[in-house]
Amino acid sequence: MRDAARESLLVTRFESLVERQAKFVFRVAYAVLRNPEGAEDVVQETFLKLYRNRAWEGMENERAFLARVAWRIAVERIPRRGAELPELVSQDANPEDALLTSDWMGAVHRLVDALPEELRQVLALSGIEGLNSREIAEVAGIPEGTVRTRLQRARQLVKQKLESMGRSACGK
Amino acid sequence: MGNDSDDLTAAMAQYIPEPRPGIEQRVLRHVRTAQKRRRRYWTLIPVLPLLVLLLLMLWPRPVPVVVRVTPTRTLPLVGQAVPPAHKRHHREKVQPFPTPAPLTEEEKALQALAASRPQEAQQLLAHEDDKPIEIPQLQIPPLQSDGGR
Numbered sequence: 001m002r003d004a005a006r007e008s009l010l011v012t013r014f015e016s017l018v019e020r021q022a023k024f025v026f027r028v029a030y031a032v033l034r035n036p037e038g039a040e041d042v043v044q045e046t047f048l049k050l051y052r053n054r055a056w057e058g059m060e061n062e063r064a065f066l067a068r069v070a071w072r073i074a075v076e077r078i079p080r081r082g083a084e085l086p087e088l089v090s091q092d093a094n095p096e097d098a099l100l101t102s103d104w105m106g107a108v109h110r111l112v113d114a115l116p117e118e119l120r121q122v123l124a125l126s127g128i129e130g131l132n133s134r135e136i137a138e139v140a141g142i143p144e145g146t147v148r149t150r151l152q153r154a155r156q157l158v159k160q161k162l163e164s165m166g167r168s169a170c171g172k
Numbered sequence: 173m174g175n176d177s178d179d180l181t182a183a184m185a186q187y188i189p190e191p192r193p194g195i196e197q198r199v200l201r202h203v204r205t206a207q208k209r210r211r212r213y214w215t216l217i218p219v220l221p222l223l224v225l226l227l228l229m230l231w232p233r234p235v236p237v238v239v240r241v242t243p244t245r246t247l248p249l250v251g252q253a254v255p256p257a258h259k260r261h262h263r264e265k266v267q268p269f270p271t272p273a274p275l276t277e278e279e280k281a282l283q284a285l286a287a288s289r290p291q292e293a294q295q296l297l298a299h300e301d302d303k304p305i306e307i308p309q310l311q312i313p314p315l316q317s318d319g320g321r
Contacts, residue, residue, distance in 0.1 A: 014203075019196050026191040040191060044202045051203050108183040127184030155180060 010057070017056060018047055024063060024128070025070045028139070031124035032074035034113070042077065046070045063130055067139045107165070111158050119154035122147055 022043055029042035046069050050056040059065040112120055125136045133151070137144040275283065286293040 015200060018199050018203075022196045022199055023191060026195060027188045030188045036189065036191065040195060040198070043191075043195060044199050047199050048203050048206055051207070104179075105183050105186060108180065109187055112184070112187060123184060124187055127181075127187045129185070155177070158180060 010054075014051055014056070017062070021062065021066050022047070024130075025066050027128045028067045028070045028125070029074045031121060031128065032071065033077065038077060039074070042070055042074045045073050049073070061135075064135045064138055067125075067131065067135065071139045108158065108162065111161050112154075115154055115157060119150050119157070122150040123154040123158075126151055 025043045025046055026039050029039035029046075030036065033039050033042070046066065050066075050069065056065070112123060115123065122136060122140065125131055125139065126133075131139070133147045134144050137147045140147070282293070285296075
């Protein structure tokens with residue numbers, strides 16, 4: 001009787017966790033895979049894994065813990081799903097044309113997609129709310145200093161590219 | 173055109189799209205389905221030995237095949253090695269004893285007499301059997317010596 005009540009409580013807590021964090025886990029998975037379907041598969045696998053091993057019951061930093069699990073599952077899927085990754089360069093418009101048509105946001109996203117994978121992933125994770133350098137380091141399994149360096153380098157590259165595109169756009 | 177750090181941060185916040193609506197419900201449904209499936213497999217575990225036992229009981233056992241060998245005369249194949257004569261002799265079928273043979277004329281007459289007049293035939297045969305055997309007296313002549321030659 002007591003076990004049933006405890007089980008019911010755990011189920012309720014788990015459902016609450018899913019409601020709270022499913023979108024966050026999706027973002028982490030998408031930062032790795034850049035594929036909505038693949039990211040959703042990772043979300044489902046992440047929560048199923050957590051439910052089965054009940055590791056979620058004792059986690060301290062909920063978001064960091066979930067992000068780490070999702071990150072690992074997503075990274076494991078990269079080689080298998082490599083062929084399904086979207087094109088890094090958009091077929092309909094290049095970044096310069098996007099800049100000319102005021103699609104500045106789209107141009108930035110395409111530039112980020114074109115970054116080296118190690119820089120892109122760190123920059124993408126930094127865009128997710130609530131993840132600071134220390135948490136990104138924990139998720140990706142790299143030192144915090146490396147995260148900062150990569151972030152700085154990634155931002156620098158995107159800015160340089162944007163500036164050069166802006167100059168060329170003004171010149172046209 | 174804003175290309176400073178704030179703009180980049182704002183752009184990165186929108187880099188990742190929103191998931192399809194209802195992701196939470198889909199995740200919970202997936203977890204429940206997976207758990208139900210798993211529970212179903214667990215319930216099969218105690219049943220499994222019984223199933224194996226039943227299968228063994230119902231499994232058709234091999235019936236011993238009785239092969240009836242009818243003796244047939246086979247000719248030696250061309251090129252087949254012919255055993256030597258002394259070995260061949262042993263392989264020949266031995267006739268059963270006594271050898272069945274047709275009755276002789278005397279035996280037939282005796283059989284007819286026994287059928288028609290059994291008492292006379294019995295007396296005749298008894299008389300024949302009871303007749304004492306006469307053995308003539310043996311006479312052994314002494315050996316003749318040749319005079320010490």
